[in-house]
Every structure is written in C-alpha cells, then in structure tokens.
Amino acid sequence: MTKILIAQDVSKVFGGLTAVEKVNISIEKGQIAALIGPNGAGKTTFFNALTGVAPATTGKVLFNPNGTEIDITKTGPGKIAKMGIVRTFQNIRLFDQMTVSENIKIALTKNYRESFLDTILRTPKFMKEEERVEDWTNDFLKKFDLYDVKDVQATNLAYGMQRRVEIARAVATEPKVIFLDEPAAGMNPEETNELSKLIKRLQTEFGLTVVLIEHDMSLVMNLAEKIYVLNHGKLIAEGSAADIQADDAVIEAYLGGEHHVKSR
Amino acid sequence: MKNLKIRGVWLVLMIAGFYLINFLVGAGVIDSFIENMIVTIGINIILAVGLNLIIGYAGQFSLGHAGFMAIGAYTTAIIVAKLPTTIGFYVSIFAGIAIAVLFALIIGIPTLRLRGDYLAIATMGAAEIIRVIINNLKITNGAAGMFNIPNLASWPTVYILVCVTTIIIVNFSRSRAGRALQAIRDDEIAAESVGITPLKWKLAAFVLGTATASVAGSLHAVYIQTITPGDFGIMSSVSLLIIVVMGGVGSYTGTVVAAVILGVLDTALQSLGALRMLIYAVILILIMMFKPSGLLGHYELSFTKIWDKISSRSNKINPKGEQS
Structure with a gap:
C-alpha cells in the first residue's frame, strides 16, 4: 500500500503554546482514517496544518498522489485543494445565499x-x-x-x-x-x-x-480502519479500533489516570 | 431556443430605445439640454455598472473609480488632439483601456489582498496618485487641464457603448466568474477550500470594472470637450458610489434606475443650484433609513423569469397544452 499523505514531526506553536507537538502520521491510499482525542487536543489545528489553512511551524507534510512525493508544508489552501486535498469545516461553510x-x-x-x-x-x-x-x-x-x-x-x-x-x-x-x-x-x-x-x-x-475528526x-x-489519538497536542496511540479500545494511554486520556482514581 | 428568444427581446428593446430617442430628437422633443442629460446619464451608467461589479459582485469596496475614468479621458484627449477623427477616437478608447488595465493590475495585485476599509483607503490613494500625476505632467497640460477637444461622439455613440459595456459586465457576472466572485464574497475560506483562487477572480472583476470606467472617461472627454484633473477627484468617486448604493449593491437594474433618477433630478433641479446637494443628501438618508439594501435590493430585471412565470401560468390554464 502506498502512503498518500505523510506528516513528519509536525508541530504548531501559537506564541508560547504548543498546540501540536511532533506528530507523525502516514495515511494509506484508499483508507478511512480517524483522528480522535478529547476537546482541545489539537485535532483541528493539526487538520489546518495538513490542509494549508494554518501551516505547520516545524515539520513536514508530504503528499503522494501518484508515485512522487510533493512537499506541501507551506502550500496555501487554494493550491492544496487544486492538488487534490479538500476539506469540510466543523462549522458548516456553505455559500448560504x-x-x-x-x-x-x-x-x-x-x-x-x-x-x-x-x-x-x-x-x-x-x-x-x-x-x-x-x-x-x-x-x-x-x-x-x-x-x-x-x-x-x-x-x-x-x-x-x-x-x-x-x-x-x-x-x-x-x-x-x-x-x-x-x-x-x-x-x-x-x-x-x-x-x-x-x-x-x-x-x-x-x-x-478519507480522514475524519470525530467525537x-x-x-x-x-x-475507521486506522485511528490516531491525540492528547495535549501529542500522538498517544495509533492502530485499529480494537487496539485503541484496549490502549491504556487512550483510556487515561478520556477517563483520567489510575493515580487520579486512587487519590479519590 | 428559449435563450435565443430572450436575447432577441433584449436586442429589440435596445434597438427600440435607440429609435425612440432618435425619433424624439428629430421631433424636437429632446433639445440639446435634454440630450446633454441623456449623455451624462449614459456615462454614469457605464461607470456605475462597472463599479457595481467591483463592489456588488466582488465585494471589493473601491473608492478610486474616478481615477480610472481620468486615465481614459486624458488618453483620449491626448490622442485625438493629434488624430482628430472618429478612428482616432476609437484607437484612443482602446489605448485608454490598455493603460487603465495596466494601472489596475499594478494597484490591484497588492491592494486586493486587503479587506473592507483598508481597500477603500488604498484605492482612494491610488486614484489620488493618478490625479496628482496628471496634474504634474506636461503632456496633460497640468492643472489647467485640456480644452478644445474635438467633439467626436454624440448620444448614439454613448448609447451603443452603454449597451456594449453593460452586456459585457452582465454576461461576465452571469457565468462561472460571477459565481466564483459571489462565493469569494460570501466566504473566502470556503471558496479557497474548493480550489478557487480569490485574488485571480477579484483582480479579473477589478480590471474589467476599471476598463469600462476608462471607456466612460473617453466619452466624457470628447463630449464635454474640456477636462481638468479636478473633475476626477474623490467627490466623483463618491457620487458614483451613491448611484450604486442607491440602486442596490449587486443589482445592475438598480444601478441603471438610480443613474437615470439622479440624472433627471440633477437636470430638473438645476435652477436650485447648490441646494440640490442638500436634496440628494436627504434622499440618500431616507433610502438608507427605509430601504438600506437600495431601491431595488438584489432584484434584477430578467426576461427568463418573466418567461417562466407566463409559461407556467398558461400551463395551469391549459394543463394539456404543449410546453413551449
């Protein structure tokens, strides 16, 4: 399987806040992949970095539509759309009139x-x-x-x-x-x-x-055939649905850690 | 078939309008005073329709339209001084368009990235630059302006050019270009996300609008026969803006209606002198209070819609009847 979209060590920094920190993903052609994580985990920010709406601060985004890898890290959203990566928005953006x-x-x-x-x-x-x-x-x-x-x-x-x-x-x-x-x-x-x-x-x-963010x-x-879990801007797990459901780090991110439970 | 018929209706209307004016001139109903009014209205229609493309469709608030009119006017004045024939006049129109387009590109590429108020200030500045350049060049005769420009156009030329420029702009707006512009105006981010390049389309609208402004300037020069840099100041841009806002931003029908109303008022109230300005101001305030979207809002006169209405009604009366 060829990798159609690869993010290498992608980080996005807003002033002193690191919203996304060194995230690596590679999405296979024809796959449905999902990006999940608690609110504020940096999912939309990461999406924006991949689609050129707000480019990554450091790291690389590579797009491989037909055999050759193209670096699209700093490419604008219009050009990226023309190259074949489109997106929908969290708050629907139709031309209302x-x-x-x-x-x-x-x-x-x-x-x-x-x-x-x-x-x-x-x-x-x-x-x-x-x-x-x-x-x-x-x-x-x-x-x-x-x-x-x-x-x-x-x-x-x-x-x-x-x-x-x-x-x-x-x-x-x-x-x-x-x-x-x-x-x-x-x-x-x-x-x-x-x-x-x-x-x-x-x-x-x-x-x-298809790449989707979803709660x-x-x-x-x-x-989703492959799920990536983000928390506090970091990738904490990746794998199939079964893998993710059994992953300790994911359960901790969503439900709180063990020591957290103990302290009660 | 329907499309052809509707185009035929428009063509017949335009020809009928031409012969109506022609007949009235011949019958002596239209004297030189009223003819002057008609020509002024025509020139204002060309200018305001172009400005409505930039403001209404592209959503770019331009305050520099008179600057591009000045380019056309001076290009024509300079060329017909050397070549005082009708051919010279038409050459000068195209020369004016070429220079105006060049300026529009130079001004548009950096400024169309700006939004709203910033763009208004930038275009206003650009028009001032054009005016100051004209004011200081020898070839344009500086602040004294140019006079004794040969009269190479009367109302028929203006009438035909009004039709031509309006058809071009309306056709442009009713195509993928118009749709792309509306999309950019409504939501630039969404437009970009489906592969539209906002700057490209905004620039296209700006260039086309300024090109027609240049044509209007050329007509102004040979009809009025005297031009000075002062004719193309910020107040001329503002009065064009008034026509667009009064008629309805985004409605070409409204622009034409407003240009006619203001033109007629201007002539009818000539005896009142400076008091006219007060009357315009009151009218504008009243429109903004009671119909802020302008006289016609977004309404466009469309024979396609009228056609559909009539044919659907006749189908109701005679449900077994064949559809035309």
Missing part, C-alpha cells in the same frame, strides 16, 4: 473550458459548457440524494442536508483525499447513520482516502 446546485458548480470553476471571450459574447461554446456543467451537476446531485433540493437556497436546508451538500461540494472538486472535520456534530442518530453510509461510499464508490465513537469505531 446560493442554491445547492450553484454550490456544487462553484467547486467546478476550474473545470470550465470556456474563455473570457466566450463568456462575454455568449458563444455556442459557452452555452455548451453551461449545459455540460448543468448535466454533470444534476447527475452528481442524484448520487448524493440532493437532486430534489437542487434549487433550494443552502441556508434553508436542514442541518444534516447542509452537511451532505458540503461533503458533495468537496467531492465535486474530484479530490484524492477528503478531510472531514466533525461531520456528525449536532446530528441525531438517524442522520449519523446516513452519514456513516455516505462516508463509506466516498471510499468505495468515489475511491477517496462520535460509534461512527469512528465502525468506519
């Missing part, structure tokens, strides 16, 4: 083949491109069960639907790796169940490598 269909089309901006002149002169080529994108978008929305709401303004959708649109929009950029930052937050069990199926489909149907342990244990 636009319809679901338009939200997807935004992600296709770079795929248009029309030129500036085609645009302003409304040439047949422009019309053909618009039609092509329209058809593509409709087919794509059907795959995500969003076709019925395609003309609804994003802000008017239910929470679970908004999350689905955000994931669809990220997938529409045709990425290699997708990062999901707490996708199940605020969802009811039924919605979580739907989401879990969707994430599985991202792997099987779209061939994506919902049933979702993580069901889906």
Whole structure:
C-alpha cells in the first residue's frame, strides 16, 4: 500500500503554546482514517496544518498522489485543494445565499473550458459548457440524494442536508483525499447513520482516502480502519479500533489516570 | 431556443430605445439640454455598472473609480488632439483601456489582498496618485487641464457603448466568474477550500470594472470637450458610489434606475443650484433609513423569469397544452 499523505514531526506553536507537538502520521491510499482525542487536543489545528489553512511551524507534510512525493508544508489552501486535498469545516461553510446546485458548480470553476471571450459574447461554446456543467451537476446531485433540493437556497436546508451538500461540494472538486472535520456534530442518530453510509461510499464508490475528526465513537469505531489519538497536542496511540479500545494511554486520556482514581 | 428568444427581446428593446430617442430628437422633443442629460446619464451608467461589479459582485469596496475614468479621458484627449477623427477616437478608447488595465493590475495585485476599509483607503490613494500625476505632467497640460477637444461622439455613440459595456459586465457576472466572485464574497475560506483562487477572480472583476470606467472617461472627454484633473477627484468617486448604493449593491437594474433618477433630478433641479446637494443628501438618508439594501435590493430585471412565470401560468390554464 502506498502512503498518500505523510506528516513528519509536525508541530504548531501559537506564541508560547504548543498546540501540536511532533506528530507523525502516514495515511494509506484508499483508507478511512480517524483522528480522535478529547476537546482541545489539537485535532483541528493539526487538520489546518495538513490542509494549508494554518501551516505547520516545524515539520513536514508530504503528499503522494501518484508515485512522487510533493512537499506541501507551506502550500496555501487554494493550491492544496487544486492538488487534490479538500476539506469540510466543523462549522458548516456553505455559500448560504446560493442554491445547492450553484454550490456544487462553484467547486467546478476550474473545470470550465470556456474563455473570457466566450463568456462575454455568449458563444455556442459557452452555452455548451453551461449545459455540460448543468448535466454533470444534476447527475452528481442524484448520487448524493440532493437532486430534489437542487434549487433550494443552502441556508434553508436542514442541518444534516447542509452537511451532505458540503461533503458533495468537496467531492465535486474530484479530490484524492477528503478531510472531514466533525461531520456528525449536532446530528441525531438517524442522520449519523446516513452519514456513516455516505462516508463509506466516498471510499468505495468515489475511491477517496478519507480522514475524519470525530467525537462520535460509534461512527469512528465502525468506519475507521486506522485511528490516531491525540492528547495535549501529542500522538498517544495509533492502530485499529480494537487496539485503541484496549490502549491504556487512550483510556487515561478520556477517563483520567489510575493515580487520579486512587487519590479519590 | 428559449435563450435565443430572450436575447432577441433584449436586442429589440435596445434597438427600440435607440429609435425612440432618435425619433424624439428629430421631433424636437429632446433639445440639446435634454440630450446633454441623456449623455451624462449614459456615462454614469457605464461607470456605475462597472463599479457595481467591483463592489456588488466582488465585494471589493473601491473608492478610486474616478481615477480610472481620468486615465481614459486624458488618453483620449491626448490622442485625438493629434488624430482628430472618429478612428482616432476609437484607437484612443482602446489605448485608454490598455493603460487603465495596466494601472489596475499594478494597484490591484497588492491592494486586493486587503479587506473592507483598508481597500477603500488604498484605492482612494491610488486614484489620488493618478490625479496628482496628471496634474504634474506636461503632456496633460497640468492643472489647467485640456480644452478644445474635438467633439467626436454624440448620444448614439454613448448609447451603443452603454449597451456594449453593460452586456459585457452582465454576461461576465452571469457565468462561472460571477459565481466564483459571489462565493469569494460570501466566504473566502470556503471558496479557497474548493480550489478557487480569490485574488485571480477579484483582480479579473477589478480590471474589467476599471476598463469600462476608462471607456466612460473617453466619452466624457470628447463630449464635454474640456477636462481638468479636478473633475476626477474623490467627490466623483463618491457620487458614483451613491448611484450604486442607491440602486442596490449587486443589482445592475438598480444601478441603471438610480443613474437615470439622479440624472433627471440633477437636470430638473438645476435652477436650485447648490441646494440640490442638500436634496440628494436627504434622499440618500431616507433610502438608507427605509430601504438600506437600495431601491431595488438584489432584484434584477430578467426576461427568463418573466418567461417562466407566463409559461407556467398558461400551463395551469391549459394543463394539456404543449410546453413551449
């Protein structure tokens, strides 16, 4: 198995606070990996370092989409997105004033083949491109069960639907790796169940490598083939769901240490 | 098919408008006083529509639009002084656009990274720089300005260029470019995360908006026939901003309506002199109090929507009828 994304000794320092300290992970192509840890463990900060939103202070991030490793430590989020790493956000970031269909089309901006002149002169080529994108978008929305709401303004959708649109929009950029930052937050069990199926489909149907941050342990244990546990900015454990459930350091991080219990 | 028909409606409207003015001029209803008003309104429409692209769609608060108008005006004045023909005038329009685009790139690349108030100050400064340069060059005749510019354009030229620039900007806004700009305006981080380069699209909008401002400047020069650096100061930028804000930020229909209303008011109230400014101020305050999104808000006149409404209604009346 090839490693598609590698973080080497990644640290992120804010002033005097080390939010992430020398974290090493390597994610295999086509895998669903999860990053868990108590609140404030540095998960989102680590995500931001990997996706270029807030680059790492020290350490290296390597991306290997097709055989050659590229150093993306200092690459901006726009470029990283174009290279094939996309993300969703903890607090959903849709283009609220636009319809679901338009939200997807935004992600296709770079795929248009029309030129500036085609645009302003409304040439047949422009019309053909618009039609092509329209058809593509409709087919794509059907795959995500969003076709019925395609003309609804994003802000008017239910929470679970908004999350689905955000994931669809990220997938529409045709990425290699997708990062999901707490996708199940605020969802009811039924919605979580739907989401879990969707994430599985991202792997099987779209061939994506999925990395997720999640607090919902049933979702993580069901889906993730590899789990990384962060606590206080440090990686304290990694392995399969069974390994993690039996790991002393993880239990200590979540439930408190042995001596802590004894002192009571 | 529907698209073609709707484009046909627009084309017919534009031609009809042209012949209506032509007829009224011929019949003597439109005298030179009113013609002057129409041309001024036309030039303001070109300027304000371009500014609305920058402010309304790209969300970039620019206060330097008059500076780019000055570039067009002076380029034309200098070229037609040497080449006082219609061809000379059209050459000067393109020369003006080229210079304005160059300036827009030089100013835009560093400043479009700024946001809100900072960008407003930066663009205002840029326009001042343009004005000060013009004020101190020999070729532009310094503070005295340029006069006796040959009259190479009357209302038909202005009318046609209003149509052309508006079509270009509206088409640009109703494409992937417009969608990308709206996405950047709504949430820059999210836009970047789906592979949009904000600076590239903002720059495209800024360059296009300033290019049309330059065209308006060229028309201004040959119609008014006298230009001075003082014509393109901060107050001209502000009065364009007023048109955009009054019509509705992000609504081109609103911009055109506001430009016409203000133009007519300006002419009708000419006898009041400086008191006019007070009336504008009161109107603007009233609009901000009762309709802060501008006269038309986000509304756009769209024959596609009207078409859909009519066809859905006729389907209801005659449910078995064929869809057109």
